[in-house]
Amino acid sequence: MADNVSRPRSPRGAGDQLADEILDATTDLLIEMGSAHAVSIRAVAQRVGVTPPSIYLHFQDKDELLDAVCANYYERFDDVMMAAAEGIDDLWHRAVAQGMAYVRFAIENDVVFRTTFSRVTRAGEPSLTDEVLLSSAFGHIRETIEEAMAAGLIAEGDPVAVVMQVWSVAHGVASLMVTKPGLPWGDDLATAEAAMRAVCSGLSQVPVKWEPIGFDVR
Incomplete structure (x- = not known):
């Protein structure tokens, strides 16, 4: 749509709908473009049917817009994490299932995943996407780790430090599989599952009896 062609004036209260x-x-x-660099405010305006200044009424700049897109996308991840843990009583199996849900989500939504983690955010300055991730990925893994500590499976201590270890492994595997798919991963997620089991076994104070969970096809 040409820049000089715009939609009819929106009625009062339509700002949220336009956003x-x-x-x-x-x-x-x-x-569609596969990269944040290929997305411009002008292209978004053309797709919506408004002028570029209309975008800036809702989002300060392209970074803020992309952050909102990623946050909006990751809001569904809370449901993904809950579904991954549903019906799994064994806490270590649950932790692995949650880590694998993270890996799967990254692979299935690779463009959004790469966009989310292409920006550096500093302590005390979390992005909107950071806040969503902390309430979904971090929050659900923390619940599992705290239960494991209460059950004596992990030495008592700061659960945050343990969560960061589990999350770091899940994220590391996900990042490699998304950005380097040509590496010899095989046709399934066995390598990712083995990495998650390894970190959980290392944290456990008791031997873990692993059963196949079934993360078979990518």
Whole structure:
């Protein structure tokens, strides 16, 4: 759509709807183009049918817009983490299942994953996406680790430090599989599952009897 062609004036109270349309258009463009660098404010405006200044009424700049897109995308991850842990009583199997859910989500949503972690955020300055991740990935893994500590499976201490170890392994595997898919990963997620089991076995104060969980096909 040409820049000089715009949508009819929105009625009062339609700002939230326009913001949602901007997020949807940006998400579509991001996935279609495969890179945040290829997405521009002008392209988003054209897709929505507004002028570029209309975008800036809702988002300060492209970084803020992409952050909102990623945060919006990762809001569904909370449901993914809950589904991964559902019905798994063994706490270490649950931790592995949660880590594997993270890996799977990254692989299935690789463009958003790369965009999310391409920006550096510093202590005390979390992005909107950081806050969403802390309430989903971090929060659910922490619940599992705290239960494991209470059950005597892990030495008592700061659960945050343990969560960071588990999350770091899941994220490291996910990042490698997304950015280096040509490495010899095989046709399934066995390597990823083995890495998650290894970190959990290392943290456990008691021997862990592993059963196949079934993360077989990528």
